[in-house]
Amino acid sequence: MGEYLVDIKNERLSFFTPAGEVKALNDVSMRLEEGEVLGIVGESGSGKSVTAYSLMGLTAHPGKLIGGSLDFNGHHINDMTEKDMRKIRGNEVSIIFQDPMTSLNPVYTIGNQIREVIMLHTGKNKKEANERAKELLTLVGINEPDKRLKQYPHELSGGMRQRVMIAIALACEPKLLIADEPTTALDVTIQAQILELMMELKDKLGMAIIMITHDLGIVASMCEKIAVMYAGKIVEYGTTDEIFYNPKHEYTKGLLRSIPRLDANEHERLVPIEGTPIDLLNPPKGCPFAPRCANCMKICLREMPPVTEFSDTHYTHCFMNQKAMLEGGNA
């Protein structure tokens, strides 16, 4: 257990809404070593962000952890008090949110918001914190840091604000950086810059990154491991090569078919995944992807597919593998 930076085992988390229990996470497990980059891929509502937030103890109000264990950097998150969690947040684990436009407080200067986290966790005084803030702004590639520190968020562009968010996240040199769709709200050209910056900083500072995204292009270039999530479950987990070259779950295959490829034939069409995600208020008995799956079988409707492991790092939940085994066995 000690060897992993992050070790999530069988996490279950539900939102208790007036309409009923929404099972947002259903038996989610994942591990992350120091300095590793993990991508979590899935569509909206699949539980990507919820997993990451629960690791920071940031689960929003009606949400409640109802099972499993979460370990991070020697801390057992399940048992930690809010007070202890606060010492970790922003210090050992930080997060960058999706929308830099709304993630910074509009009524305080950039400098104030960066200094705040430095002073909180390192005990530096205002002057030292200001020096560190300047360093950080330079580190994330913002010019004229002295001037920027005195500006308000609305005076900066979106890309610039996301750089500020990164500076805040990196202020205390965290072990783990969670990036929750950090580039979704940005222009394409800025997206590339921000991702490049993140990888550069990762090499420099040696932190681990959890990259939450629905963009397979981003995970392919950045991540060592990928978790594909669907309806609150990890349906397939593996190294980037395993996922891209040897996908085993129908959903992963569908995702890969729906992105354009440079090496594809000119007239090859992109194949979208038909249908919409299931309602987590009334989850089906069987595989959550079954209603949208082209190869859906009778058993898929009835039972939850078991885990099938292909290597130490690669596993999936899909009955197609049992089918292959059955046919293999019969042959």
Added chain:
Amino acid sequence: MIKYIIKRLVLAFVTIFTVATLTFFLMNMVPGGPFLSEKAISPKAQAALEAKYGLDKPLFQQYLTYISDAMHGDFGDSLKQRGRTVSSIIATKFPVSARVGGVSIIVALCFGIPLGCIAALNRGKPVDNIISVLSTCGIAVPSFVICTVLMYFLGVHLGWFPTFGLTSWKHYVMPVIALSFYPTAYIMRLMRSSMLDVLGQDYMRTARAKGLSQFVSLFKHALRNAILPVITYVGPMTAYTLTGSFIVEKIFTIPGLGGEFIGSITNRDYTVIMGTTIFLATIMVFMNVIVDIVYKLVDPRIKLK
């Protein structure tokens, strides 16, 4: 900033001028006049009185005379209270209203803001429900109801507080409760809903993710954003409350500006109506300028144009 303030003051002057003009003609359009109700007066004496105050001249000339006098700070003499200038009436009545009003505003802010925050932080819990019910009731009860109920129970029945006058702190209790009732309830509601809005903002999540304590994220990050709608409301509210409520002043027999104003309207005391209206409009406009400046100080996004 200075440029902005000058611009606002010029605009304010224009607004006050328009209000004065409108009031002047509206007032004179209304049938009846200041000396009609006095039955004992002979037509000759009435004509003499009207001549004395210049009411026999054409309306437009009266208007020009009034405006030019007003520009020089002379708001004329009261037509009904012999020997008193309008300025001296306002100077004696306004402080009375302002004292009661000022205390009421402080009470409203001191209760409204914290209670609204507490309700928002405990959303859906019993505390929230109690505060919400209280504030909805507070908005629903007309001030004359509050005044009379207070009067009956605390004043007459229990005899805890004097029912008229304004000579000791005890005299302030009931009028202040009556005056601050509605604003307190309204500020509570406003504060609760804007606090709930702010608590759901992304930057509050950022504050938590930084590891800030609830106390710091609340007082530093939430309050300053959540207070903005309250500031907008408090401006006009202050103007209204400082200048006195007719109902409260009538029921508790407080010699304030609110009562004076209504009295002057029913008596057609033209000069007092004009003087008080201009005074009220000035305070109103002035409060609006102050609100805009405070708003700018709290929220750097606001550009003063």
Added chain:
Amino acid sequence: MKSNPLSFQSKLNPDDFVLATAEEKESLVVMRESVSFWKDGLRRLVKNKVAMASLIVIVIVMIFSFIVPAFYPYTYETQIRGSENLAPMEYSAEELARKEAGEDVFPHFLGTDKLGRDYAIRIMMGSRISLLVGLIATAIILVIGSVVGSIAAFFGGWIDLVIMRVVDIIYTIPDILLIVLLSFALKDTLEGLATIPGFGWVQVVGTNLISIFIVFALLYWVGMARMVRSQILMLKENEYVTAARALGATSGRIIKKHLLTNCIGTLIVTTTLQIPSSIFTESFLSFLGLGVAVPLPSLGSLASEAINGLNTYPYLLFAPALLISLIILSFNLLGDGLRDAFDPKLKN
């Protein structure tokens, strides 16, 4: 394939691995039924206990003020001699004598006032007037406010500028001044009007009541107009309006289909919340003696009359005071419920 639980393998059954049909897949999906805006809002409203309770209170008050008086044995203006200043449920000497004689005497549930008028029926008539004023004044405000507001928003430019200046000025003039002056001014004009043949109804409705409506119409449309204007300006900027325009929708269609439907929730809510504020203002005016003319009562004037005898007959004050608070409270709570149900944007 490295590992596979043997226990599971033994359960494998080839029949299970036949492709499922589309219907079977369909049956698996338990989707929440998608409901229309109105149905959804109505459902949420019905679920809201506080709002439903308020609605029931309002309906009961309406029954008592519009239907019950028709069957009530007393009228609001009849002065019963010898029955002055009765306490609730008390009978006068004469009524007691009639009771002795075996006659059925309808009790004075709330006693009588100093002129010997049954107070219960006066309260009912009072709430009728208050409700009428609330509803009619609000209807006037709604029409004027939304028309002016949308004109300002649609045409913009100098029209908008002029309208908004007027709004600012009306906000700045102390409303009590305008109300008092206008009611004086209108009183004489309307009384003059009442003598002209064909305008006799003015007298029936009461000049004061009509002048209250006119005052409301002249003064209180500003809030509604501001709201409608800002709402439309905001909606105009929305992408779906641009999208509709790009698809070639006509202005009329955009107004009808997009702006109106998106505005209507806010409009309903503002209107419902305007009703209590109109009742509030009417009671205030009646309290000042500027409201409805005697002998017609309104809740405000009843409370005002009761103040002088507060020490001896406190119930004369508490009945109308409580009722008016209850009516205003119910409308406010219903308005809040409607807002939660139909205007998710304004929630909290």
